[in-house]
Amino acid sequence: HKHTGTLNPENPNSRTIQILEEMMQIYDSLKDQWRARSYRIAISTLQSSNDTYISTYEQAISLPGVGDRLAKKIVEIVSTDRLQRLEYAKLNPKDRILKLFHGIYGVGLVQARKFVAAGYTTLEDVKKHATITESQRIGIERYSDFKQRIPREEVAKHGEIVSTALKTVDEKAQSHVMGSYRRGAKDCGDIDIILTKEGAGVEELHEILEKLVEKLFGQKFLMCGLAIARHDDGTKWHGASRLEGEDRPWRRIDFLVVPGEEIGAAFLYFTGNDVFNRSMRLLASKKGMRLNQKGLYKDVMRGKDREKMSEGTLLESKDEKRIFEILGVPYRPPEHRIC
Ligand code: DCP
Ligand code: MG
Ligand code: MN
Numbered sequence: 183h184k185h186t187g188t189l190n191p192e193n194p195n196s197r198t199i200q201i202l203e204e205m206m207q208i209y210d211s212l213k214d215q216w217r218a219r220s221y222r223i224a225i226s227t228l229q230s231s232n233d234t235y236i237s238t239y240e241q242a243i244s245l246p247g248v249g250d251r252l253a254k255k256i257v258e259i260v261s262t263d264r265l266q267r268l269e270y271a272k273l274n275p276k277d278r279i280l281k282l283f284h285g286i287y288g289v290g291l292v293q294a295r296k297f298v299a300a301g302y303t304t305l306e307d308v309k310k311h312a313t314i315t316e317s318q319r320i321g322i323e324r325y326s327d328f329k330q331r332i333p334r335e336e337v338a339k340h341g342e343i344v345s346t347a348l349k350t351v352d353e354k355a356q357s358h359v360m361g362s363y364r365r366g367a368k369d370c371g372d373i374d375i376i377l378t379k380e381g382a383g384v385e386e387l388h389e390i391l392e393k394l395v396e397k398l399f400g401q402k403f404l405m406c407g408l409a410i411a412r413h414d415d416g417t418k419w420h421g422a423s424r425l426e427g428e429d430r431p432w433r434r435i436d437f438l439v440v441p442g443e444e445i446g447a448a449f450l451y452f453t454g455n456d457v458f459n460r461s462m463r464l465l466a467s468k469k470g471m472r473l474n475q476k477g478l479y480k481d482v483m484r485g486k487d488r489e490k491m492s493e494g495t496l497l498e499s500k501d502e503k504r505i506f507e508i509l510g511v512p513y514r515p516p517e518h519r520i521c
Contacts (some may be wrong), residue, residue, distance in 0.1 A: 194235035195228045198259045201268060202228070205255075208271045223247035224256075236260070279303055287321030287408060287434070289314075289326060317408040324422065327431040332367035338363075340423055340435065341371045343403055344394070348377065351393045355379040360452035366517040372434035373423065376452055387439045388417060394437075395419065405432050417500065423488040443477050447504040451475035457521035465509055470486075478505050 193199065206221035227245045228236065236242050236440030242253035245509040259265050273281065276298060283294035301310050309322045321328065337440065341359040348357050358364075363448070377391060398404040402424075409420040417439040434512045440448040451459060466473035472482045477499030483492040498504045506513045 193229065193232050195231065198236065198256055199225055199228050199257050201265050202255070203290070203462045205265060205268045205271070208261070208268070219251060220247070220249070224252050254412065283308065285329065286325065287316055289321065318406065320422070321405055324432050328433055328434050331371065332373065332433050334363065334368050334370065337370050337373050339425060340433065341375065343401075344375055344398070347397050347401065348394055351397060352379065353391050355382075355390050358449070360449070361454060364453045364516045365455065365519055372436060374436045374438070374452055376438050376440050376448055378440045378442055378445055378448075383441055384439075387441065388412070389420060389440050391417060391437060427464070444499045446505060447477045447499045448474070449476055449502045450505055453516050453519060454521055459517040461521055462509070465511065469509065471509070473505070478508060
């Protein structure tokens with residue numbers, strides 16, 4: 183095979199071409215002639231668009247021989263410099279099994295490695311033979327449900343059901359759908375919801391969460407609880423919810439309980455994405471400040487190994503935009519918070 187992409191670095195699409203060629207060769211070797219052919223056509227189209235850098239979905243889909251799926255792949259390559267599908271195809275069988283196990287709700291990399299080392303190769307093996315928690319068992323039984331992306335419109339419906347139920351628990355409490363939904367994603371991995379109430383402290387909010395969860399179980403909206411973590415910096419509740427209908431998939435839903443005073447910092451944290459959050463925290467620490475899901479602080483005292491000695495003085499926690507301002511960076515709307 184010719185690697186025209188690497189041979190012609192003049193072409194602004196040479197990186198895209200290179201990755202598409204690798205993918206095409208994999209389809210060739212899998213004897214998937216139909217896919218290999220559509221990749222071949224897309225590659226030759228890109229090779230002849232020598233003067234235009236194809237970087238958006240609209241540009242890609244307008245190329246002859248490029249359909250919806252390939253256009254999305256091109257956008258993925260351009261924006262992340264890689265193609266997940268290709269990386270998966272390049273994994274060896276052992277790593278594929280590791281990835282499968284690591285994808286079980288509540289199973290970390292260490293435990294997934296243990297399952298592989300024990301010789302398990304399927305989810306059934308793990309369910310039958312490994313010692314796992316009740317939540318992990320549900321994670322296996324609902325594996326394919328939890329792996330499916332959730333259409334944006336459905337996330338909105340779950341959000342409305344929660345907010346309606348919440349009003350009956352406490353009419354002053356509020357819920358907000360966060361995560362990838364707030365960033366405008368057209369589908370989401372799970373449903374992230376902040377629960378808050380102006381002026382309420384942690385104890386009151388815990389009570390609200392408890393009543394809300396009970397109510398939503400009663401409505402047969404919540405299907406199971408998976409984890410609850412009570413922290414001083416907000417309680418997290420993990421579970422699964424489902425729209426009405428037996429055959430509907432279970433969706434992963436996360437509640438984060440946030441005191442009204444900390445709503446700005448919590449919005450920033452729970453909107454993400456995670457890489458953007460890391461970059462904001464790094465920026466804060468470079469400026470001698472500290473950012474977490476409760477607020478932005480200055481004068482954080484650190485010991486000799488940079489371990490934290492004190493929280494420092496709170497600069498801002500209520501107003502998301504002010505946090506950007508104090509950090510000296512232009513406000514970024516949620517849709518642009520992807521690194
Ligand atoms: N978060 C974070 N660091 C983590 C996990 C989460 O900063 N290790 C924050 C940023 C995320 C938000 O919490 O955007 C919600 O976490 P999710 O795992 O639900 O991620 P997203 O909602 O961003 O994406 P997805 O559509 O996959 O759920
Ligand atoms: Mg999410
Ligand atoms: Mn989540």
